[in-house]
Structure formats: C-alpha cells, structure tokens
Amino acid sequence: MNARALSYVRTDTPPEDWLRLVDEGLDRHNYSVAPLNEVRQLAAFATDSQGQVVGGAVGRTWGKCCELLQLWVAQEYRSAGVGSQLLRKFEAHARGRVCSIFYLTTLSFQAPEFYQRHGYVVLAEIAGYPNGIVKYLMHRAEA
Template identity: 50%
Template sequence: MSESRSAPAKSPVSPTLSIQTHDSCPPAETAIVDNGIGEFNDAAAPLHEVAPLSCFARDPAGGVVGGAVGRRWGRCCELQQLWVAPQHRRQGIGAALVRAFEAHAQTHGCTASTWKHSAFRRQISTARSGTTASTSMLFIHTQS
C-alpha cells in the first residue's frame, strides 16, 4: 500500500516553510514530534516523579477479584483502571476499591483525584452521590 502525500503547500505563517499532509505517520517525522514533546514536557514538569498506585480486593484464598490501578504525581492521583470480576459485581466492591485507592493516595499527599474511563464513571458517580451519571465527563474530586 503506497502512502498518499500532498504536494508541499506554502505556509500561511512563513513564506520559507512548506506544509505537507500524510495519510500515515512517517516514522522519522513522528519521532521528531515525539522527541520534541518529550523535551518540552521534561523541561516543564518533572514527569519522572510520576509513581504507580494500586489496590486489590482478594477472596479468602488470596485470589484477586478486583482492582484499582493508577498513578500519582504531586498532589494529584489518577485512577486509570477499575475492574471487578463478574461474579463479585454489584456488591459495592468497586466503590470500596475507589475509596481505598483515594485513601492510599492521600497518604502520599494527594488532594485531587481524576478518573477518565467511561466504564466506571457512572458507577463512581452513583457510589459518591446516589445518582446516575448520564453524560460523559471527566470527574475531578478535590479533597478540602
């Protein structure tokens, strides 16, 4: 399959630059963009300080029946994954995992929590407020 590439177009910003569009992500050019973003982010924030966080629900035999996995950085934690085994769902385990995850993050100085995944947005909202979330949104919970 050949790549489709447009002829260079004059840049509306500078007469010495040209802009090309592609139907793929050429590896060399993509690497330049990735490296540029990495250098910018490293200069702007100490991303090497991002640290993992997790908690797990276990059955009496020690088997994992649920888990909350995420990360923390500075005063913020992010819950990235929440899972409960099908036979253990709708028993409050997910909500308990979220509470345990937040409590553990607080021991590291975190005062704000974010969740981005739609699979558990409604369940977290329900666990917190007793209502149902009907729209997609990013929840940011800040401890006072």
C-alpha cells in the first residue's frame, strides 16, 4: 500500500456511492470494536384526541447512557408543559433500561434554558455558526 500514490478530492457535491462507502467502512470498524448492537431506540410521544402526534422525544440508549436526539412540540401546544412531560416520560423509559446518564445537543435558538430547568448543565459550547448561534452539549447524571 503506497499512500503517496493516492489522489485526494475535495468536493461540495460528494457522490452518493462515496458517502455510502465511508458510512459502511466506519460502521464495519465501529461494530468490530464496540457492542453497538446494544444501542436501542427510545421515544415518547404526545397525541391529541384524534390520535395526531403533537410532540415527541426521540433518542437512544446504550449501556447506562441515554441520548436525546430530538424533542419537538407543535406550536399550539408549546408553553403548556407538553415538552416537560415528554422529557420526563422519555427519561423514565430510559431509567427502566438502567440509564442514569442523560445527554443531548441543542442550539441557542432552540431550548438550552428549557433543559437547564430540567437539571441539564452545559459541558461544551461551540460558537461560530451564523447569526451568533451556539451549539451546546448538555448532560445530566443521576446518582
């Protein structure tokens, strides 16, 4: 294998098959060294009287860790406690899987204050996005 004989390509429009090769290669490596087959989806939803979803908390668990990937509440139900209920239901479900470490990322225009009210603390801030937007990595651990 001669690394000097390689060509390097930069692009704003990567071919789908190249993206797939990178994903598949990384997956093969990751699964060979970590028990990723133990990662499990987790979700909690709020529905109205017609059964329509008006909010949801979606994430995954792995070992004692629970990652919240998305939390959304329909505009007309915001500031009514729906998000708090979803977060509590989501976390309770994770506790049933022995999770005691909870984490997420959120942007400054989303809900960092909401998560802080629920005991999450900022572990890292990443600035440099347009319009002064900051990304936060947040965490909450239970004893």
